[in-house]
Amino acid sequence: xxxxxxxxxxxxxxxxxxxxxxxxxxxxxxxxxxxxxxxxxxxxxxxxxxxxxxxxxxxxxxxxxxxxxxxxxxxxxxxxxxxxxxxxxxxxxxxxxxxxxxxxxxxxxxxxxxxxxxxxxxxxxxxxxxxxxxxxxxxxxxxxxxxxxxxxxxxxxxxxxxxxxxxxxxxxxxxxxxxxxxxxxxxx
Amino acid sequence: xxxxxxxxxxxxxxxxxxxxxxxxxxxxxxxxxxxxxxxxxxxxxxxxxxxxxxxxxxxxxxxxxxxxxxxxxxxxxxxxxxxxxxxxxxxxxxxxxxxxxxxxxxxxxxxxxxxxxxxxxxxxxxxxxxxxxxxxxxxxxxxxxxxxxxxxxxxxxxxxxxxxxxxxxxxxxxxxxxxxxxxxxxxxxxxxxxxxxxxxxxxxxxxxxxxxxxxxxxxxxxxxxxxxxxxxxxxxxxxxxxxxxxxxxxxxxxxxxxxxxxxxxxxxxxxxxxxxxxxxxxxxxxxxxxxxxxxxxxxxxxxxxxxxxxxxxxxxxxxxxxxxxxxxxxxxxxxxxxxxxxxxxxxxxxxxxxxxxxxxxxxxxxxxxxxxxxxxxxxxxxxxxxxxxxxxxxxxxxxxxxxxxxxxxxxxxxxxxxxxxxxxxxxxxxxxxxxxxxxxxxxxxxxxxxxxxxxxxxxxxxxxxxxxxxxxxxxxxxxxxxxxxxxxxxxxxxxxxxxxxxxxxxxxxxxxxxxxxxxxxxxxxxxxxxxxxxxxxxxxxxx
Numbered sequence: 001x002x003x004x005x006x007x008x009x010x011x012x013x014x015x016x017x018x019x020x021x022x023x024x025x026x027x028x029x030x031x032x033x034x035x036x037x038x039x040x041x042x043x044x045x046x047x048x049x050x051x052x053x054x055x056x057x058x059x060x061x062x063x064x065x066x067x068x069x070x071x072x073x074x075x076x077x078x079x080x081x082x083x084x085x086x087x088x089x090x091x092x093x094x095x096x097x098x099x100x101x102x103x104x105x106x107x108x109x110x111x112x113x114x115x116x117x118x119x120x121x122x123x124x125x126x127x128x129x130x131x132x133x134x135x136x137x138x139x140x141x142x143x144x145x146x147x148x149x150x151x152x153x154x155x156x157x158x159x160x161x162x163x164x165x166x167x168x169x170x171x172x173x174x175x176x177x178x179x180x181x182x183x184x185x186x187x188x
Numbered sequence: 189x190x191x192x193x194x195x196x197x198x199x200x201x202x203x204x205x206x207x208x209x210x211x212x213x214x215x216x217x218x219x220x221x222x223x224x225x226x227x228x229x230x231x232x233x234x235x236x237x238x239x240x241x242x243x244x245x246x247x248x249x250x251x252x253x254x255x256x257x258x259x260x261x262x263x264x265x266x267x268x269x270x271x272x273x274x275x276x277x278x279x280x281x282x283x284x285x286x287x288x289x290x291x292x293x294x295x296x297x298x299x300x301x302x303x304x305x306x307x308x309x310x311x312x313x314x315x316x317x318x319x320x321x322x323x324x325x326x327x328x329x330x331x332x333x334x335x336x337x338x339x340x341x342x343x344x345x346x347x348x349x350x351x352x353x354x355x356x357x358x359x360x361x362x363x364x365x366x367x368x369x370x371x372x373x374x375x376x377x378x379x380x381x382x383x384x385x386x387x388x389x390x391x392x393x394x395x396x397x398x399x400x401x402x403x404x405x406x407x408x409x410x411x412x413x414x415x416x417x418x419x420x421x422x423x424x425x426x427x428x429x430x431x432x433x434x435x436x437x438x439x440x441x442x443x444x445x446x447x448x449x450x451x452x453x454x455x456x457x458x459x460x461x462x463x464x465x466x467x468x469x470x471x472x473x474x475x476x477x478x479x480x481x482x483x484x485x486x487x488x489x490x491x492x493x494x495x496x497x498x499x500x501x502x503x504x505x506x507x508x509x510x511x512x513x514x515x516x517x518x519x520x521x522x523x524x525x526x527x528x529x530x531x532x533x534x535x536x537x538x539x540x541x542x543x544x545x546x547x548x549x550x551x552x553x554x555x556x557x558x559x560x561x562x563x564x565x566x567x568x569x570x571x572x573x574x575x576x577x578x579x580x581x582x583x584x585x586x587x588x589x590x591x592x593x594x595x596x597x598x599x600x601x602x603x604x605x606x607x608x609x610x611x612x613x614x615x616x617x618x619x620x621x622x623x624x625x626x627x628x629x630x631x632x633x634x635x636x637x638x639x640x641x642x643x644x645x646x647x648x649x650x651x652x653x654x655x656x657x658x659x660x661x662x663x664x665x666x667x668x669x670x671x672x673x674x675x676x677x678x679x680x681x682x683x684x685x686x687x688x689x690x691x692x693x694x695x696x697x698x699x700x701x702x703x704x705x706x707x708x709x710x711x712x713x714x715x716x717x718x719x720x721x722x723x724x725x726x727x728x729x730x731x
Contacts, residue, residue: 053658054606079446080606103636108606109659110667111636111652112674141674144640144652144681146725148674173673177666 036069037158038062038133042165042184049182054109060165060184062156067091069124069133075105082108088124088135097122104141106171112141112148132157148173162186224257224472226276226287227296231264233391235312240334241293243310243318246394247325247332250401252300253471254329259300260287260472263395268466269513271545275469278545283476297331297344305329306349307341316361317352318392319384319407320368324350326401327375362418365410369426373406379434380405381426383450385441386465396438399470399538405437412453413445423453432458432575433582435534435564439465448600452570455601458579460564462534464514473539482544486556486591489526489710492628498717500678502706504668505714506695507557507596507651508686509634512546515688523551525696526710527686530559530596533586543590555710557594557631558587567599568616576616580623593628594711595620605635605654611729612639617648629715631683640724647718652682655698657689665701672705677723681714 044058052058055075063070070087084100101116120139127134133156140147151172158165169180227245232238245261252258260279263272279285290296297304308330310321321332328349333341335353356364382400384407386393400407408426411419436459440450454461490496507528508515516522517529535542547556561568562579563586571579587595597620603609610633620630621643629647632639637650652671655664672680686695699708709717718724 051658051660051663053656053663077606080604082607102607102609107667107670109635109654109656110671110674111638111650112671113636113638142638142727143671143674144638144650144724145675145677148676150674171670174666174670175673176669177663178660 036062036064036133037162038069038156038165039064041187043187045183045185050178050180052182058182059187060167071135073105086122086135086137088122090124090126090133092123092125094121094123094138096120099139106152112143114139115142127155128157222283222285224260224285224287225290225296225299226260226262227290228262229264231266233387233393235315235390235392239318239392240312240337243321243332243334243392243394243397244293244337244340245296246397247322247330247401248296248300248304249469250326250398250471251303251329251331253398253402253475254303257285257472257475259290259296260469263468267395267468268464269395269468270515270518271513272468274518274549275473275542275545278549279476282548283479283541293337294340294343297340297346301331301344301346303329304331304346306347307331307333307338308350309333309335309338309348309353311335311353311356314352314356314359314364315390315392316364316409317356318394319409320356320364321350321352322382322384322394322397322401322407323368323372323376323405326404326407327372361410362422365408365419365422368406369422373426373429375404376406377404378406378430379403381430381434381436381459382407383409383436383438383440384465385409385439385444388441388443393466395466395468396464396470398472399467399474400437402471402474403437409441409444411444412440412449414449416444419444427453427457427459430457430459433563433579434459435538436461437463437467437470439463446604448604451565451567452601455561455567455570456572458571458575460534460562460566462532462538462564463511470539473542476539476541478540478544484543484547484590486547486593487550487552487554488591488593489555489713490716492593492626494716496713496716496720498679498721499707502672502678502680502682502702503709503714503717504682504684504699504702504706505709505711506684506686506699507631507711508688509559509596509598510688511559513542516686516691517546519691519693521692521696523553524692525699525708526553526555526713527692528555528557528594528711531556531590531592532564533558533583533590533592534564536586536589553710555594555712556590556592557596557711558583558590558592558627559596559598561597561599565598567601568597568612568619569599569601573615576619577623580619584624587624587627593626594631594715595624595627596631598632598634600634609729610635610637611650611727613730614728617641617728621646621648628712629718631711634685638727639729640727642719642722642724642726645719647681647715647722647724649681649683649715649718649724651685653684655684655686655690655695657687661694661698661701664698668698668702668706675723679717679721679723681718681724683711683714 042060057076061072072085074083099120104112123136135154137152153170165184167182249259308321311317380403382405410423511532563582633651635654641648
């Protein structure tokens, strides 16, 4: 009978190489000019995340160009989708940035929307030695009574092996409901 | 009953040997005006399942009810219009109907074939052939059968009128409907069109087919998606040959286009839509008159001119949309909290006893409102601007007769609850204010919308929240509290759309979790308070 040992050895070596590559990917973070470990396409793991109804899918496509990070969030449900793109330089300086107009993407079933031509003030920085990207957005939404200010804080936390990303959110206006916690898996 | 049918029955009596051994009685017609038959349907609507039987019975219903209410079908519990057992009980106890139960299609044919002149065979391998078969059956007073049911029809003494087996094989829907159009359209009542849409694929739920047949309508599921250029063109051709204010029955096909595309296109022709494809028993109910002396009385909570001074708190009100008869009306909890219900106003024309039933079983907490956009479901933005006042005027007339003081508008022609806008420009808002001068107020939207106004003490509000059936209760509570934070003026008037698949017990649980700052009030109370102390910002759709 042919021994299975060589095949097992090959598999173990292959696994080790993959882990090494992922670890290498994970440590290339934070410093300006280097590719962030956040870079890539991330897909929400719905069962481990706060409900996003009415959406069924959520992705973050994060790209780096020199010191600038661009985060593109896409929400999908059947044939419908919404997309918001935000570009930041993680130097803790507040800058004005455009915001996608229309229904407020944080929860489209709430009576809040973003007027066309609106901007937001965004501030980003690395935390925990470059493992966490902190992103703050100060924006104004239209409601039935008029304009309302909102501060949204997001923390993108990448895992040690670079395969998962945890996102926690806090909104100045949200005082109840489930904690806004989302788990993503790397797609590419 | 038509006398000629009696004669033919004598001649066809020889075939009864196929039926009598099955244990059925000989054919008899109900002797009294209020004697009728009832029959339970299964919950299987698959082409390879019970659909052939369901289609046969529904088509038989369309034929049998031609001259009066003869056959009432009891749909399964999970049918979207879940009231059929309850309405049956009402007819029995309150309207002097006596129902004999029919157990099998054989028995149904034996007892109710009086008006049937024959049968039309549809092809189970070509789903669209059943839709065409309903057109043919309506025009020819026939029942629809699959190949396997031919002996059953022959055994009942019926003769084949059309045979669609293999006729449409390899043809596109467009080609099939073109054939049907050439053959039948000129004979159809062009004041009606039946959309046999809804579910697609290996199922069909043709609850409305009896009424479409009764109206001699053309049946279709042609697309209203402009990208489907050929079907779209044919849809336009058919609609263009119908008169304004014609009625489309049924529902669009979920696999071909969207509700927004469908209603937008109909509205552009001033054609009214009354859905869904699952509407049950309309050919029966259309014959039942209102109870003598019955007057529609809504459950008002305030006088129209009353002055209500609100407190500095959050007032929330609940509206269930999608029309009467669907959703929570027959589920536990109704009456426990104030609830507003969209009224299917067109029933006043087509089956007023349906409205009598829902009004009579209402509780003081059930408040009825007029809907939706016009005399039935229509969008005001695609409706030709010059035609809008007339549509609103007709809706206003229905509204008054039904004692409805609030009117609801929905327009998905430029968006939906996911994206785009569902708002109205000022000139459309003007048209409603002018056409309905004495309403308490208007509600706009489905998902949240941003059209708000206040004129002469009549608020025009939009939904501020859509309570999704899939949203966890804790998160819905979080959403509503967040809205109360975002809207920090008090009073804050929060109009919540409750999707029909949420029952009232669930909604009550959410409302109970909102805390003391919130107060649940009936819609008319909220509107009168908003009239006294408005806090919404006037806003219209601007291009």
